[in-house]
Each structure stands twice: as structure tokens, then as C-alpha cells.
Amino acid sequence: MPNRTVYFVSDGTGITAETFGNSIMAQFPGKPRHVRRPFVDTAEKAYEVCREINEMGEREGQRAIVFATLVNREVLAIVREHCRGKVLDMFGTFIEPLEEEFGVKSNHRVGRFSDVAKSQEYHDRIEAINFSLAHDDGQSARNLDAADVILVGVSRCGKTPTSLYLAMQHGIKAANYPLIPEDFERGKIPSSLAPHQRKCFGLTIDPDRLSQIRNERRPGSKYADLMNCRYEVNEAETMMKRAGISWLSSTHKSIEEIATTILNDIRPDRLIY
Amino acid sequence: MPNRTVYFVSDGTGITAETFGNSIMAQFPGKPRHVRRPFVDTAEKAYEVCREINEMGEREGQRAIVFATLVNREVLAIVREHCRGKVLDMFGTFIEPLEEEFGVKSNHRVGRFSDVAKSQEYHDRIEAINFSLAHDDGQSARNLDAADVILVGVSRCGKTPTSLYLAMQHGIKAANYPLIPEDFERGKIPSSLAPHQRKCFGLTIDPDRLSQIRNERRPGSKYADLMNCRYEVNEAETMMKRAGISWLSSTHKSIEEIATTILNDIRPDRLIY
Structure with a gap:
């Protein structure tokens, strides 16, 4: 052009x-x-x-x-x-x-957002953002009953931005919970998630990409090391498979695409209103 | 209909x-x-x-x-x-x-998000989300140099969801910093903000609405009390006026409207690309 x-x-x-x-x-x-x-x-x-x-x-x-x-x-x-x-x-x-x-005239109302600041739908979105923030990165296991979805996966696979996007765009209460080496050693998903397994959705990522992302944060660390990333991703996938948690790879997907796929999978009833 | x-x-x-x-x-x-x-x-x-x-x-x-x-x-x-x-x-x-x-044919590419997961623009958006999270609620004064905007205002006036929206939708690094009773007693904005005053943007809110929101969190507390909310809002507005910080009221606005108004005001050059 x-x-x-x-x-x-x-x-x-x-x-x-x-x-x-x-x-x-x-x-x-x-x-x-x-x-x-x-x-x-x-x-x-x-x-x-x-x-x-x-x-x-x-x-x-x-x-x-x-x-x-x-x-x-x-x-x-x-x-x-x-x-x-x-x-x-x-x-x-x-x-x-x-x-x-x-067979009616439109009302020429400006903007989809006008007057929404006090609507129930808007209130729910703000509540969802607060919920997702309070339940970011496994910060709190309290109140997971209220979550619409709990994202699980290794550190830096895209859980946080996806949770916030789900909350902000769709009013979904999305908690997220990291799967860490201690979980792999124990060989099972964190015990606080066990009662909520059916609400869990997994994210995984290509180990090379993960290593690249982690190296931006902590260059040269064991955390970012490719061999370690391969180990963690493999363990996480095995664990999710065993627990019957469906997952997708975030490697080539934007948060919008990940969120849409998750919504399509969990289909919360209230979204088809 | x-x-x-x-x-x-x-x-x-x-x-x-x-x-x-x-x-x-x-x-x-x-x-x-x-x-x-x-x-x-x-x-x-x-x-x-x-x-x-x-x-x-x-x-x-x-x-x-x-x-x-x-x-x-x-x-x-x-x-x-x-x-x-x-x-x-x-x-x-x-x-x-x-x-x-x-005078050209369109390329029939599916979706605005396809293939973006590795683009610079997408990378910047994710970085902005991480930045806004790390600088939510005055958590860190480190690295405020890198902020595109710093939202200030009393607790629960809408700073957090607005910051996250600015980051997620527009790739803006938006920190936010609460104005608290201790600041009002000292009669000046937090010292860590002083060097960044020109990047500050204020949010204010109707005290009745603020009291209502705070009562959902901490019913019957002094924090939520209407008289206290009036005091805090009044002090915050006086402080912002004195510091030459422009502000808007979030009372009847959605986060989308607040964000658009802020963008219009700060006009970060890189957004008009």
C-alpha cells in the first residue's frame, strides 16, 4: 500500500x-x-x-x-x-x-460503553478483573469456588495475560496457578486445585520459546536453561494428561486466540445469553 | 426488538x-x-x-x-x-x-491476530501488561522512568482496571499510585512521584459512589464511611490541582472511556504511527 x-x-x-x-x-x-x-x-x-x-x-x-x-x-x-x-x-x-x-428506528446512542459504567454487566467485568488479579500466579487458593476457570501451566507460558484478558474482555473470573518443580517431584497437581480439577484449563509452550522468554527475565539462569524448560514442559504435559485437563499451546497464539479457544471449550452458560 | x-x-x-x-x-x-x-x-x-x-x-x-x-x-x-x-x-x-x-487484491488473511504472537507490537503489549502489574497500587517505585503514564488517585477510584486496560489494549506502560491519608497529612504527592509529575494523570470519583464501592469491600469501615470518602476525594483533588496534574472523574465512565480520554491527553508519539 x-x-x-x-x-x-x-x-x-x-x-x-x-x-x-x-x-x-x-x-x-x-x-x-x-x-x-x-x-x-x-x-x-x-x-x-x-x-x-x-x-x-x-x-x-x-x-x-x-x-x-x-x-x-x-x-x-x-x-x-x-x-x-x-x-x-x-x-x-x-x-x-x-x-x-x-421495523424500528435505531436510537442513535453514542458508543457501546455509554451509560454502562453502572450496569450489572460492567460491574461483573470489574469484579472479574479484581478476582483475576487476586488469584494471579497462585497467590490465593481462597475462593477458587467462585472461579469460572483456573489456568494452569509452567511459569511464563502466558497464564497471567490470558487470565486478565478473559476478565477484562469477557467478565470471566479467571484464576491462574503455576505448575512448579515441586509439583513435578510430588507427581501430582497442587492439592488446592484438586477439588476444582474440572475447571482447570492448561497452557503449554514450546520449550525453545519458553527458554527465550525466561532468558529475557533471568539471563543465564537454571530457570531459563533450555534443558530445564524441556523438563518442566514435559512434566507439566504429563501431569495435565494424567489429570484429564485439556490444554493448548500458546507458542504461536495471541492472548485473544488463547482466550477464544478457552471460552469455546468451557462455554460458560452465562456467556450465551 | x-x-x-x-x-x-x-x-x-x-x-x-x-x-x-x-x-x-x-x-x-x-x-x-x-x-x-x-x-x-x-x-x-x-x-x-x-x-x-x-x-x-x-x-x-x-x-x-x-x-x-x-x-x-x-x-x-x-x-x-x-x-x-x-x-x-x-x-x-x-x-x-x-x-x-x-488497486491491489486483499490477501484474505484470517484474523487480525494471526501470526502476531511473535511480532514486536505484540511483545510490547505483553511487556506493558507485565509492567502495569508490577507497578499496580504503588507496589514499586523502581523503573517509573519507563512508565508512559502514572495514574494517581484515592483507593478504589478505578486506577487498576484502567492501567491494565491501557496496557492490554494499547500497549501503554501504565503504573498506578494511590493517594492515601498519609499523603494528605503531609500535604504533597508521594516523593517517588515527584520526578515524574508530568507523566501523572489523576482519577477522581464522586464520594457517594466511592463510599458505595468501598462498602462492598469493607462494610461499615472508616475506609468506606461517606464523610471519610468526601475528605479523601477533596484532599486528592486539591493536591492534584496544586501539582498541576490533570484529572477526570471515573464516576460515570467505563474503563474504555477513561483510557481513551487519557490517551487523548498524553498522546504518546508512538501511538500515532
């Missing part, structure tokens, strides 16, 4: 515009310059952002790409009329067919 | 489909049943999901709404031909006009 700037313009946070735009742009080669313009919710701000986008297009000799999620009709009208970028208008494109489908 | 089921169908994680679909559905009243179907990446799975959607439509007497992000052409063709839900096909709708705009 030649020299292009991509704008994410929204009258809300712009998170939807950005998620949507990034997914679409990932279908094309190259890495354009990204500019976020959230909270464009007045005529004045609309004219300002149009001016900025038009000037950018002139400077670069090619019009900018504009991913827009605009609910405010006045702002949308100004952008449609005055913006000389290539505007991809997500709401305009999809809301009209749905108004027809449902 | 009458009895409807909404499907999020994707050959990737479905996160884009869900963000996109939720934003659109928020424009309509009612709360439909949500069903996620990620990783639909073979003809077999495509037929299966179509059958499921069609059966649901028959059972409910109204066709389901289907938000699709399908890059796999074979899967997309099957869904287009066999799915009797109302399909809103995000990629089909927006990728074609961009292929024309750029």
Missing part, C-alpha cells in the same frame, strides 16, 4: 472503529500511519477533523482512509459532505438494513 | 465480529441472545453453523441476525448461499471498495 494515513473517527471512544478498521486493513499489505480521533461529537469538532483529513490527503498526494463510527446525525452529515478522504461508514452501512429488518 | 438471536460468526477469533455487532445492536432496544461461533474455517464447519442458524430461525419464528467476519472465500460462499439468517458481512462490504481504492 502506498503512503496512506488511516483515520479512526468516532463520536464515542473509537474502539469499534479501530477494531473494525484494523481487521480490514490487515487484509492489505503495508503498515499505514494510524490516527485516532475519538469523541468527535459536535459540529465544530466535525469540521475540524474534516479539515485535518483533507489537508493530510493533499500533503500525501492521496486521500486518507477514514473508518467512521458516527451515531450523531449532524456529525455524520458534515463528514459525509466535507470529508474528502475515503470514508468507510460502518454505522450508516449496517444500521439501515437492520432498521428495516426490525 | 422481538425474540431474536444474534450470531457472531468468524473464521478467526470473532472478536471483531463481536465488537462490531455489539456496537450496531446497541443502537436498538432490547437485549437479544448472543451466540459466538469463532474458528469457522472449513466447509464442514460452515455447513454446520448454517444449519444451526437456520434451525434457530425456524424455532424462533424469525430469522437470526448474523454478524460475519469471514475471510476464507469458501466459507463465505457457503454462508452466503445456505444461511437463511440476516447476514451482515463486514469484510465483503468494505474490502471490495478498498481493493479498488488501493
Whole structure:
């Protein structure tokens, strides 16, 4: 892709515009310059952002790409009329067919997050984040009854970021518990996990990758040594197999992919609401 | 909205489909049943999901709404031909006009997250999560030089979830530091923050709401008492004002909105890439 700037313009946070735009742009080669313009919710701000986008297009000799999620009709009208970028208008494109489908007008509410700060769903997400933090890295075995899932695996295989992502994005109470050399010597999973075995989900990782990650933390240590990583990963997998815990490898997966796979496996009922 | 089921169908994680679909559905009243179907990446799975959607439509007497992000052409063709839900096909709708705009064909890569697990950007996000965890709640004053932002405010005003969100979503190294009664008595911000004052961003909160949140944790305590909350909030705001730290109130805002506002304020250069 030649020299292009991509704008994410929204009258809300712009998170939807950005998620949507990034997914679409990932279908094309190259890495354009990204500019976020959230909270464009007045005529004045609309004219300002149009001016900025038009000037950018002139400077670069090619019009900018504009991913827009605009609910405010006045702002949308100004952008449609005055913006000389290539505007991809997500709401305009999809809301009209749905108004027809449902036989009702949309309410033009700005943002999926507006007014949510006091909703039960939001409250549950914040609670889930607090729970996951309090149960990070086996810090506490109290209250594991309340966990939706308990991630297990060797140190530095991706449990912590995955737990936090599950909590933040999906409101899942995700504890995580490390499997450490002492567990391998005893040959069984930590006793505090035993009553919760059916809620456990394992992460594993390629030993070479693990050694690389651990070396960033503690260079040259036994902890990071490749032979030791091979030993730990092998023991952990054997242990999980014996305990009937399903697992996946985090080596080539992002936390988003790991989280989606776990959700698909545990299918908490309340998520299919 | 009458009895409807909404499907999020994707050959990737479905996160884009869900963000996109939720934003659109928020424009309509009612709360439909949500069903996620990620990783639909073979003809077999495509037929299966179509059958499921069609059966649901028959059972409910109204066709389901289907938000699709399908890059796999074979899967997309099957869904287009066999799915009797109302399909809103995000990629089909927006990728074609961009292929024309750029004069190149899209690469039909599945998911924005594929192959990212080893990218620098992904590595930075994971590092930011680790940093934010290590610098949660003033745990460590070491290495604050490396912070992109330091959130300050009274206990339970929303610093922790906001820091983690900034790290996870935006790769921002966000430390957070509580302002506590001892700081108010001394009448100045914690000395470890002094060298980093320009990186500080404040959160405040309505004292009634704060008292409510703290009462969930420690019912009936002085910590949760309304008079005490009023005192702490007032002192914290005075202190931030004196130190020239900008702040916002988290009372009616979600962590997404707080994070976007902070980003807009601090504008780390590397985010406008």
C-alpha cells in the first residue's frame, strides 16, 4: 500500500472503529500511519477533523482512509459532505438494513460503553478483573469456588495475560496457578486445585520459546536453561494428561486466540445469553 | 426488538465480529441472545453453523441476525448461499471498495491476530501488561522512568482496571499510585512521584459512589464511611490541582472511556504511527 494515513473517527471512544478498521486493513499489505480521533461529537469538532483529513490527503498526494463510527446525525452529515478522504461508514452501512429488518428506528446512542459504567454487566467485568488479579500466579487458593476457570501451566507460558484478558474482555473470573518443580517431584497437581480439577484449563509452550522468554527475565539462569524448560514442559504435559485437563499451546497464539479457544471449550452458560 | 438471536460468526477469533455487532445492536432496544461461533474455517464447519442458524430461525419464528467476519472465500460462499439468517458481512462490504481504492487484491488473511504472537507490537503489549502489574497500587517505585503514564488517585477510584486496560489494549506502560491519608497529612504527592509529575494523570470519583464501592469491600469501615470518602476525594483533588496534574472523574465512565480520554491527553508519539 502506498503512503496512506488511516483515520479512526468516532463520536464515542473509537474502539469499534479501530477494531473494525484494523481487521480490514490487515487484509492489505503495508503498515499505514494510524490516527485516532475519538469523541468527535459536535459540529465544530466535525469540521475540524474534516479539515485535518483533507489537508493530510493533499500533503500525501492521496486521500486518507477514514473508518467512521458516527451515531450523531449532524456529525455524520458534515463528514459525509466535507470529508474528502475515503470514508468507510460502518454505522450508516449496517444500521439501515437492520432498521428495516426490525421495523424500528435505531436510537442513535453514542458508543457501546455509554451509560454502562453502572450496569450489572460492567460491574461483573470489574469484579472479574479484581478476582483475576487476586488469584494471579497462585497467590490465593481462597475462593477458587467462585472461579469460572483456573489456568494452569509452567511459569511464563502466558497464564497471567490470558487470565486478565478473559476478565477484562469477557467478565470471566479467571484464576491462574503455576505448575512448579515441586509439583513435578510430588507427581501430582497442587492439592488446592484438586477439588476444582474440572475447571482447570492448561497452557503449554514450546520449550525453545519458553527458554527465550525466561532468558529475557533471568539471563543465564537454571530457570531459563533450555534443558530445564524441556523438563518442566514435559512434566507439566504429563501431569495435565494424567489429570484429564485439556490444554493448548500458546507458542504461536495471541492472548485473544488463547482466550477464544478457552471460552469455546468451557462455554460458560452465562456467556450465551 | 422481538425474540431474536444474534450470531457472531468468524473464521478467526470473532472478536471483531463481536465488537462490531455489539456496537450496531446497541443502537436498538432490547437485549437479544448472543451466540459466538469463532474458528469457522472449513466447509464442514460452515455447513454446520448454517444449519444451526437456520434451525434457530425456524424455532424462533424469525430469522437470526448474523454478524460475519469471514475471510476464507469458501466459507463465505457457503454462508452466503445456505444461511437463511440476516447476514451482515463486514469484510465483503468494505474490502471490495478498498481493493479498488488501493488497486491491489486483499490477501484474505484470517484474523487480525494471526501470526502476531511473535511480532514486536505484540511483545510490547505483553511487556506493558507485565509492567502495569508490577507497578499496580504503588507496589514499586523502581523503573517509573519507563512508565508512559502514572495514574494517581484515592483507593478504589478505578486506577487498576484502567492501567491494565491501557496496557492490554494499547500497549501503554501504565503504573498506578494511590493517594492515601498519609499523603494528605503531609500535604504533597508521594516523593517517588515527584520526578515524574508530568507523566501523572489523576482519577477522581464522586464520594457517594466511592463510599458505595468501598462498602462492598469493607462494610461499615472508616475506609468506606461517606464523610471519610468526601475528605479523601477533596484532599486528592486539591493536591492534584496544586501539582498541576490533570484529572477526570471515573464516576460515570467505563474503563474504555477513561483510557481513551487519557490517551487523548498524553498522546504518546508512538501511538500515532
